[in-house]
Structure formats: C-alpha cells, structure tokens
Amino acid sequence: MTGLSGSARDEVLVDVATLAADLQLGGLQDPLGGAPVLLDVRWELGRSDGREQYEAGHLPGAVFVDLETELAAPPSAAEGRHPLPSAGAFQEAARRWGVRTGSRVVVYDAVGGMSAARAWWLLRWFGVASVQLLDGGLAAWQRAGHPLEAGSVESEPGDVVARPGGMPVLDAEGAAALAGDGVLLDARAAERFRGEVEPVDPQAGHVPGAVSAPTAGNLADDGTFRPAAELSERFAGLGATDQVPVGVYCGSGVTAAHEVAALATVGVTAALYPGSWSQWSNDPARPVATA
Structure with missing residues (x-):
C-alpha cells in the first residue's frame, strides 16, 4: 500500500488483499515504513452496540472509534446531530488511537464504509x-x-497535530447557494428526500x-464501491462532475462523507455540509421542498 500515490481511487480506497499483505509485512511495502493504523468505526443509526460488536471480533490490531x-x-438544534468536533477534542482522540505525524490510517466498518467514511473525512479535514x-x-x-481478534486494543499514544481545513465544507447558507449555482447532492434515502x-x-x-x-447507490451488492466507470456515470447523470461546484449533505453529515469519498474516487472534489438536514430542518425560517 502506497498511501496517496496512484489513481484517485487508490488515494481513497484500499482492497483487502493489499491491506493484508501490508500488515503481514509490517508496512515494508510503504516507502515511509510502518504498518497503517487501523480504526474500527462500528456504528449504525439507531444502534448503540458498536463497541460490543468490535470486541466480539475485529481486524487484528484495530482500535475502536466511537462515532458519537x-x-x-x-448535538444541538443549532448545529445538528453530529457537529464537527473541535480540533482539540479530535486531536486528543486521534492520539489515543495511536495516530502519529506521518501515519498512514485505514478505517473500516461493517456497513460498506458508511460510518467509517466519517473518520476518513475528519482525519483529512484535520x-x-x-x-x-x-x-x-x-x-x-x-x-x-x-x-479476526476479540477484545480491545490499546495503542501507544500518538503525537498527531490536528489542523482543521483540509477538506471543503459548507454552512447552511453555502448549501442553499450551491443548490442554485452548482450541484447539491442529498445522500439520504429517496423517500426521505421526497418527504x-x-x-x-x-x-x-x-x-x-x-x-x-x-449513498447506497455508491456500493455494489457485496458492499464494495462500484467500479469507477459506474460511479462516474452515476454522478455525471446527476450533474456532479469536476466542471461544476459540488456539495453533499445527508441527515447529520455521516453518510454524506461516504458520498464525498465516492466522488473523490472518480476525481470530483465535493464540499461537505456537516450540519446537514438535522441542522437545516431545525430552523423554521429555512424553506423545505418535497417530492
């Protein structure tokens, strides 16, 4: 595994065979040396047993990350259900996971990356x-x-410094403007979009x-990301290309990060609206569309 070299897809995704070989060799495939930090982000909306799932079985050496x-x-009505953490809070957490300056990190979950993408996005943001x-x-x-291995993993503390601003973001006003001047994608299920x-x-x-x-449209039946050609066709059909400004929101800025990742695999940079619908819909002054 070579981190940020290769194609746009390789910058975002690593396949199982590559990761397994990398872990077996202790990171010797990487010119910087050192195996990647593995983070297990087991989370689903409406469930609170992520840690229990992790402790029952996880990738060897993986550290549990609590999304909430x-x-x-x-959470708050003003900021939404999953506001971005402060730089200080995130730095403390990332150091606890063992992330160091220059670390390579691989994140995963049990839902096709839909919760792990939040960690992917935040790490890049910071x-x-x-x-x-x-x-x-x-x-x-x-x-x-x-x-798999059971139980919990405690890493040696890292020394990473969180510096926010590494990924584009939108606030509510920016999302409203982008819906008119560019392409604003709603990553929630279609029935929620329609109201x-x-x-x-x-x-x-x-x-x-x-x-x-x-977001589910980004994945094949086996939970892997669809091939690049299919994703390019999907997003182009929605008007989301590298020729226009693109933004994404969802319910609370979690699965929208998955869509940002999917777009990145085909070379389209998209801004995330972290407050998403949970923030927007809590403000009665903001307009709401249906159907």
Whole structure:
C-alpha cells in the first residue's frame, strides 16, 4: 500500500488483499515504513452496540472509534446531530488511537464504509494526508478468509497535530447557494428526500434545489464501491462532475462523507455540509421542498 500515490481511487480506497499483505509485512511495502493504523468505526443509526460488536471480533490490531463521542461534538438544534468536533477534542482522540505525524490510517466498518467514511473525512479535514477506507470493510475481510481478534486494543499514544481545513465544507447558507449555482447532492434515502418519511428530524423534505443521490447507490451488492466507470456515470447523470461546484449533505453529515469519498474516487472534489438536514430542518425560517 502506497498511501496517496496512484489513481484517485487508490488515494481513497484500499482492497483487502493489499491491506493484508501490508500488515503481514509490517508496512515494508510503504516507502515511509510502518504498518497503517487501523480504526474500527462500528456504528449504525439507531444502534448503540458498536463497541460490543468490535470486541466480539475485529481486524487484528484495530482500535475502536466511537462515532458519537469521538467523531462529533454534542448535538444541538443549532448545529445538528453530529457537529464537527473541535480540533482539540479530535486531536486528543486521534492520539489515543495511536495516530502519529506521518501515519498512514485505514478505517473500516461493517456497513460498506458508511460510518467509517466519517473518520476518513475528519482525519483529512484535520490534516492527516494518508487515509484510506477498506473497500468492503469487515465483510470483505472475512470473505477473504482473514482472521479476526476479540477484545480491545490499546495503542501507544500518538503525537498527531490536528489542523482543521483540509477538506471543503459548507454552512447552511453555502448549501442553499450551491443548490442554485452548482450541484447539491442529498445522500439520504429517496423517500426521505421526497418527504414521504422522516424518522429522526423535525421536518420532512429536502433543501430546495438539491438532487437526490442516496449513498447506497455508491456500493455494489457485496458492499464494495462500484467500479469507477459506474460511479462516474452515476454522478455525471446527476450533474456532479469536476466542471461544476459540488456539495453533499445527508441527515447529520455521516453518510454524506461516504458520498464525498465516492466522488473523490472518480476525481470530483465535493464540499461537505456537516450540519446537514438535522441542522437545516431545525430552523423554521429555512424553506423545505418535497417530492
């Protein structure tokens, strides 16, 4: 594994075979030396047993990351359900995970990267240059016959310094403007976009002018990212290319990070709206579109 060399897809994703070989060799494939830091981001909306799942079985050497407490600040109506953590809080967490200056990091989960992408995005936002998602996550690792280990892993403390600003972001006003001047993708399920259901936020619907682009459409049936040609065709069909400004939101800035990653694999840079629908829909002054 070579970190940020190679294609746009290789900068974002690492496959199981490459990671397994890299771990077996102790990172000797990498010119900088050292195996990557492995982070397990086991989280799903409506579930709170991520740590229990992790302790039952995880990639050897992987450290558990708590999305609710380590990848987000406390929720509020003003900022949304998963506001970005402060630089200080994130730095403390990343050092606890064992991330050092110059570390390579691989993140994974059990839901096709939809929660791990939040860690991928935040690490890059805070200045960690070499971060990859394990393509297919835990399921792909197990399908390949690689072992898991139980229990918890405690890493030697790292020394990484969190410097925010490494990825483009949008606030609510910026998202509203981009929906008119560029392409604003809504990564939630289509029925939430249309306003037919809303399980968690105060209003149903979407940001006026946004385009429905459910995150699940980024993945093949086996939970790996779809081939580059398919993703390029998908996003081009939605108007999202490298020729126009692109932004993404979801319910609370988690699965939208997955869409930012998918776009990055085909060379399209997209800004994340961290507050997303949970922030937008809590402000009665903001317009809401349906259907």
